[in-house]
Amino acid sequence: MDTTNGTIITLLLGSIGLYSLYKLLQKLRSGDYVRGAVVVITGATSGLGKECAKVFYAVGAHLVLCGRSKEKLEELVEELTQMQLKTTQPHKPHIVIFDLSDVEAVKLAAKEILQLTGRVDILINNAGISYRGTILDTKISVDKMIMDTNYFGPVALTKALIPSMIKKRRGHVVVISSVQGKISIPFRSAYSASKHATQAFFDCLRAEMASYEIEVTVISPGYIKTNLSLNAVTGDGSNYGVMDKNTAEGRMPEEVAQTILQSVNEKRKDVLVAGLLPTLAVYLRTLTPTIFFSIMAARAKKEAKPKSS
Ligand SMILES: NC(=O)C1=CN([C@@H]2O[C@H](COP(=O)(O)OP(=O)(O)OC[C@H]3O[C@@H](n4cnc5c(N)ncnc54)[C@H](OP(=O)(O)O)[C@@H]3O)[C@@H](O)[C@H]2O)C=CC1
Ligand SMILES: CCCCCCCCCCCCCCCC(=O)OCC(=O)COP(=O)(O)O
Secondary structure, eight states: OOHHHHHHHHHHHHHHHHHHHHHHHHHHHHHHHHTTOEEEESSTTSHHHHHHHHHHHHTTOEEEEEESOHHHHHHHHHHHHHSOOSSSOOOOOEEEEOOTTOHHHHHHHHHHHHHHHSOOSEEEEOOOOOEEOOSTTOOHHHHHHHHIIIIIHHHHHHHHHHHHHHHHTOEEEEEEOOGGGTSOOTTOHHHHHHHHHHHHHHHHHHHHHGGGTEEEEEEEEOOBSSSTTTTOEETTSOBOOOOOHHHHTSBOHHHHHHHHHHHHHTTOSEEEEOOHHHHHHHHHHHHOHHHHHHHHHHHHHHHOOOOOO
């Protein structure tokens, strides 16, 4: 081995060593960020929200679990308190019940949260509902319901809680958007619009909060194996009630919850949690929109149900 090769190998090993040390220090420091932090999670009754509750509880967060069903939240608290934890002092989670689509109920819930805990360190806006339908056959009341739940609810909750973060000059707002917050696919108009609005609002919030040391993380997952499609609504407001193949074959919610914890620890700003095709689709939409629009039009044509007359 000549001197040049030797130097290159030494530099390479040195860099790997330094990088590993940096990652280790980051991991050690990040443990403190969530341990003991008051973490509010919406949509904790099911799917991704429930898994976030488990993952954040396991690292010592002081949870406030939000949802519409008291029974399901109480079951989750029971499940959490049965968990064998490495942290010495687990905090008993609080539960707060409200419907996110009702802005007045959201404001009251925010007050209740602050009365219970005195502060919020991390807010995870996770709850959401999806939809299946054609634009022409979808009632405007359904468009509004989706926007109320997926957009105005998280916006109202964030607005009500963020002044308490500003006072403390500490806080982190996370929102679970979707790949569909970056690209629109056919027959998801209301859902996709609500997620695009979410992306825009929280990008703006990030800029406005930078001077207060408040972090904003937008998470945009691809398909996750949850009840999202089963709970989706159709254009007339009825339940869709189907476990879609894409959803059933999606990522496991516990894996996505871990990514969310890591993103919070690393104070990441915008996180796409998706496979190759959706990721390419996001780039295609930006770089060559005409091609993307043609692919979507072909998809709409292929998936459209034939009209009976
Ligand atoms: N699963 C997927 O493929 C993907 C999901 N996402 C997003 O992840 C988030 C979590 O969804 P996921 O876990 O998959 O789906 P689930 O249907 O399993 O969970 C949705 C959660 O949102 C709650 N929720 C719905 N409507 C309301 C409301 N009006 N008020 C209060 N809570 C409400 C539900 O509560 P309740 O039990 O009361 O119905 C439930 O806890 C959503 O924002 C979704 O858009 C993003 C990308 C992909
Ligand atoms: C150079 C080659 C580029 C090829 C690009 C082809 C484009 C392929 C289209 C891919 C579309 C991906 C859509 C992903 C949608 C998604 O992951 O949504 C997540 C959700 O929020 C799921 O909600 P839903 O209610 O729709 O189940």
